[in-house]
Each structure stands twice: as C-alpha cells, then as structure tokens.
Amino acid sequence: MEENGAPKFFFSADEFVELSPQDIGLGDAAARVSLRQLGNAGTHSLQVLHETYPPGSDTGPDMLAHDAEEAGVVITGVIEISVADQVRVLNPGDGYIFDSRLPHRFRNIGDQPCVIVSACTPPSF
Template identity: 35%
Template sequence: MRKAPEVEESARSQLRSARTGAGLSVRELSRRVGISPSMLSQIENGRSEPSVATLYGLVSALSISLDELLGGSAPNGEPNSGQVKHTVLRAEERAVLDMASGVRWERLTPDGDPLVAALLVTYPPGSSSSGNGGLMRHSGHEYGYLLEGELTAQVGFDTFVLHPGDSVSFDSTTPHLYRNDSSQSSKGIWHVVGLDPSETRENPF
C-alpha cells in the first residue's frame, strides 16, 4: 500500500506548530487529551502514530481541523499557498494519515472541504478506532459504506457487523467505535457532515 511520508511529516509539523502557538507544553496538552507526555512526544517526532480517537482528541484540544493536518488549509483557514485545486484527484495524490494499529485515512477531496470530511478508511485485522477501546463522539452526521472485508461498529448500545455493500449512518454525537475483528483488512468510504473538532470527546461514559 502507498505511503505518503511527506503528508505524515506535515501533519506532525501542524501538531507541533498548533501546540506551541497555543502556548501549551507537551505535558499540558497530553493531560488534556488523556495520553502520556512521552506518547505525545513520540507522535510529534514520528516515532508513534495516534489512534483515531487520540487524533480527534488532539485536533479538539488544539482547535484545528482534520483538513489542516491533511494539508488542506493553513492554520488561518485559507488554502495552502501554491496549492492547485483540481476537479480530479488521482489515487497517488491523495493525502494520507496512518494511525496507531495501522488504521489509514485517505482524503478523497483535493483540498479541505468545510462542509464534509470525505475519507477512504482502511482497518487492518485487529485494529480499531480507539487504542484503548473507548467510544468517541463528535459533532456532525456520519455516513459509511463498506467496500471490502468486515467491520464491527458499536453505536450507542448497539453492535453490528458491516459486510461489503452495507452502509451505516448516525448522529456522530452518539458514542461509537469501529473495530476489525476479522483476519482480513476492511475498507470503506466515510463522510462526516458538519464536523466541528472543538466538540470532539472520547470515553463519554
């Protein structure tokens, strides 16, 4: 599978810049997100990857967007200078984020879109959206369509298994978790409409 180290380094740089710009120490930001200072340091320096839930927690605490981490916009919300907008986005040009346990997000739009987060999401065997198994919730409405493999979704008190061709939609403020309990990778297309990272919360119970 393709790697995009330049995107990953850009994401780490965005996290460091946002943290220092907010006047937060590694210790203080890690306390707010609920991870250890050493873990945050490893994430910023590329020695460890965050879980999906930890990534949401970081953008929430720093009041930045996922699109900023994926290179879609500068911290002031303007498109990155020199970035050319295209109607067609080639597969090899997608912005990529690799997270803990191998979960991968690939943005399906050339630039950041303030109306929707459109992602191709891959969960390898044994991976989940939360490193500690905690549910997360955030603003907006979530729409998912599974292309291949199997993916277990817990939404509130309900748990079900998605198969290729199945779709799911729910209010993202409902506590939820995705995990791949199968022996093969699962891949799907996800859209989150109306996402506000400042409202993201993990482990709500």
Template identity: 35%
Template sequence: MDVGTRLKEVRKKSGLSQRELAKRAGVTNSTISMIEKNSVSPSVSSLKKVLGGIPLSLTEFFETEDTSQTATPVVYPAEEFLDSSVESVEFKLIGKDFHNRAMTFLVECLPPGAGTGAELYTHDGEEAGYVLSGKLELTVDEETYIVEAGQGYYFESSRPHRFHNPFDEECRLVSSTTPANF
C-alpha cells in the same frame, strides 16, 4: 508522519505548554509527553481529543503545506489524497484542497485488529459509510453492529461510537462525516 513531532510543533505554534494542552483536552500531562516522545501511538479518538484542546482538526494536523493560494481541483488522483493515517488505520482524505469543505470524504483501510480505539467517542455532525470489502464492527450507543461488504451505515456523530475490525481480513470502506472535522 511523525505524530509526536507534529503534535509538539502545533502545540508550540499555538503557544501552549504540555500542561495547558493536557488540561484543555482533558488528558494527563504524561499523555501529551508520551505522544510527543513517540512512546505511545494514540488511537484516532485519543488524537482527536488532544487536538480538540488546540483546537485543530485531524485534517489540519496532517496538512503540512499551504494550499490557500492554489486553485481547487475537481478530480483528485489517488496519489494526491491526504494521508491522515493513525496507528494501523489508513485514512486517505479526498478533496483536501477544497476551500471551506462542508464534509470529510475518506477512503479507509482497517487491517485485522485495527480500530479507532477502545473508547467510544462523540463529535458534532453525521457519519455515513459503505464497506467495499471485508467486515467492520461498528458500535453506536453501546450496541454493536457487523457491517459487511455491500452494506452501509449512517448515524448522528453525537452518539457515542467506535469502529473496529476484529476479523481475519482487512476492511476497506469509503466514509463521509459532517462537518469537515477530520
């Protein structure tokens, strides 16, 4: 997906100027402009911050079709996962059509060097995850943890946090957040 074009589309649909969105999101006007021109590729935390000024969740941002009139499936084949990937971090949302979702459930892949950005970020709710393969560097409240395959994590998302893969192999995991803000 073309993140810049999509941001411009949702910003205009919301009746916001670049300046107003920047003010609401707490970023510079040039940040919005550079994202919309695809001059920069925002990190997950940066994109969430910008979308908070609309307000719009990551799921709503990446969802381009109207699913309000369709029946809610129970089983989701992999090809029906919503691709919410940002930069090189792959996020696949399971249950995108579930009406009034209370949680976000993701399959994630972080290649070597990838992560949610340099800045710690916060949001309402809780997060949990299980590493399927590779290792993940998780920072919560300025303390860094190495989560290896077969291990999991769980914390309140109001605590400053970030995810990063500084290792030589990709990290695959499943994760969930509440509320469904992704």
C-alpha cells in the same frame, strides 16, 4: 484549490491526504488504521475518507464522539461498529449513517483488511 487559485475537482489516488490517527485523537491503538482524505476538508462542508482497517485494528478502547453526521459503505472485509448501545457487524455492501455525537467505535474483527468509503459533515478533523 490548486496553486493558481482554480478549483480542483478531481484527485488521483496518490493525492489523497493521509491523516495520522494519533494526530486526530485516536491514540496508539489505531496506529495501523489508514484514513485517507479526499481533497482539503477545510475548504468544504463535506469530508470524504477512504478508510482501511487491518485485521485486529480498531479506533481505540474509548468511544469517539464529535459534532457531525457520518455515513459509509463497506467495500471489502468486515467491520464491527458500535453506536451508542447498538453493535453491528457489517459486510461488503452494507452501510451506516448516524449522528457522530453519539459514542461510536470501529473494529475489524475479520482476518482480512476492511475498506470503507465514508463521508462526514461538517468535517471533524
């Protein structure tokens, strides 16, 4: 909501909130990963992220798990995603959807930045 209490429906790119990977538990390994959140996830049941993974970056050596479902579409670059015992390399236009309680990890194995637009419900961080 804006300061006057009116709902805010539209956000320019510079209004996204940068979430610190260290603050949300991803540790130092993810220090170069950018997670930009659309709006205030605390006031919605859906969290939308604009994610950027520089070449060689990942979400850390430990698999993640949290109470939610998540989905996303790769916009540019390539990303290797591990979910439970499955591993897949996704290219631009490819997508994913899974129960986030399953152990998972994201890793840019390419030589270009990978950009993903993702959604998570309920918001996890």
